[in-house]
Amino acid sequence: MRKVIFTEFGGPEVLRLVDAEAPHAGPGQVRIAVRAAGVNPVDWRVREGQVLGAHPTVLPSGVGLDAAGVVDEIGEGVADVEIGDSVFGAGSDTYAEFAVLTAWAVTPEGLTFAEAAGYPSVVETALRLIREVGVRPGETLLVSGASGGVGSAVLQIAREHGIAVIGTASAANQDYLRGLGAVATTYGEGWVERVRRLGRVDAALDLAGAGVLAELVELTRDPGKVLTIADLSAPRLGIRFSGVAGSVPDALAEAVDLISQGRLHIPVEKSYSLADAAAAHVDSHAGHTRGRRVIVV
Numbered sequence: 001m002r003k004v005i006f007t008e009f010g011g012p013e014v015l016r017l018v019d020a021e022a023p024h025a026g027p028g029q030v031r032i033a034v035r036a037a038g039v040n041p042v043d044w045r046v047r048e049g050q051v052l053g054a055h056p057t058v059l060p061s062g063v064g065l066d067a068a069g070v071v072d073e074i075g076e077g078v079a080d081v082e083i084g085d086s087v088f089g090a091g092s093d094t095y096a097e098f099a100v101l102t103a104w105a106v107t108p109e110g111l112t113f114a115e116a117a118g119y120p121s122v123v124e125t126a127l128r129l130i131r132e133v134g135v136r137p138g139e140t141l142l143v144s145g146a147s148g149g150v151g152s153a154v155l156q157i158a159r160e161h162g163i164a165v166i167g168t169a170s171a172a173n174q175d176y177l178r179g180l181g182a183v184a185t186t187y188g189e190g191w192v193e194r195v196r197r198l199g200r201v202d203a204a205l206d207l208a209g210a211g212v213l214a215e216l217v218e219l220t221r222d223p224g225k226v227l228t229i230a231d232l233s234a235p236r237l238g239i240r241f242s243g244v245a246g247s248v249p250d251a252l253a254e255a256v257d258l259i260s261q262g263r264l265h266i267p268v269e270k271s272y273s274l275a276d277a278a279a280a281h282v283d284s285h286a287g288h289t290r291g292r293r294v295i296v297v
């Protein structure tokens with residue numbers, strides 16, 4: 001099979017498309033013929049060699065966590081899918097023709113493989129953040145960096161929970177945020193005043209890592225009501241950093257529920273081929289993705 005790997009840490013140029021042995025499904029896993037893989041910022045962070053969690057990357061390494069495709073091998077103990085089922089979920093080395101998933105759900109009717117590949121990580125992150133930040137129905141959540149993959153999911157899931165959202169994004173994404181049910185304003189010069197004029201803020205999420213933690217504390221009046229997934233300076237300000245992926249085991253089931261009811265949609269900003277994985281990383285790194293970028297196999 002063909003697979004994207006890197007043998008040294010570095011820029012997008014270290015990505016190579018190579019022939020490799022297909023992986024096999026271990027106990028509790030499935031293997032899929034990958035039709036599409038989600039491109040998450042964590043993919044290029046790992047490629048750059050940024051320290052991530054307790055599991056250092058071993059070289060050579062594959063790339064990618066999210067994928068959608070067709071089940072072609074079932075590991076011991078797996079009873080909820082059959083060979084030939086279309087599934088989407090999370091695993092490892094998903095920028096490849098075959099990949100092993102450790103969490104999956106049957107793809108909802110009407111969703112393309114490319115769309116489905118964009119959901120797993122962002123939905124898990126969005127659900128985790130809404131639970132951890134401690135915002136209640138009827139309250140207002142401020143989201144800095146609201147138009148990206150995680151932001152798109154947060155806005156729609158918050159709306160489902162009866163939480164009002166004020167989101168910041170570039171001028172080009174104001175209508176997009178409003179379409180997801182949020183009150184929108186732009187980031188940049190004067191943004192704190194613009195948010196203040198929109199009303200009281202009960203809790204805040206920093207999704208863009210844009211150096212705004214102090215302002216989010218100012219707006220919520222409580223560092224305990226601010227949560228970030230992208231700013232490592234958080235602990236110095238008494239702010240929590242949320243970083244344990246996979247801590248919401250029911251995330252895919254909840255995603256299926258919402259997608260099937262037409263209440264959650266993450267748009268695909270752009271599709272790339274496996275051979276264009278480096279371009280996908282360059283574009284993701286530029287930091288202005290609306291929804292998700294995907295690699296179509």
Ligand SMILES: NC(=O)c1ccc[n+]([C@@H]2O[C@H](COP(=O)([O-])OP(=O)(O)OC[C@H]3O[C@@H](n4cnc5c(N)ncnc54)[C@H](OP(=O)(O)O)[C@@H]3O)[C@@H](O)[C@H]2O)c1
Pocket residue numbers: 040041042045125144145146147148149150151168169170171173187188207208209210228229230242243244245284287288289290291292
């Ligand atoms: N710790 C965790 O568990 C975890 C999990 C998932 C992701 N992450 C991290 O969280 C970040 C967001 O992930 P993502 O997948 O949502 O990224 P993404 O899809 O690439 O979205 C980034 C968004 O940031 C916005 N943005 C850029 N500059 C901004 C600014 N100065 N102020 C406010 N917004 C700005 C962009 O909006 P415009 O285009 O409108 O400018 C864009 O929509 C990444 O750094 C990722 O590595 C962490």
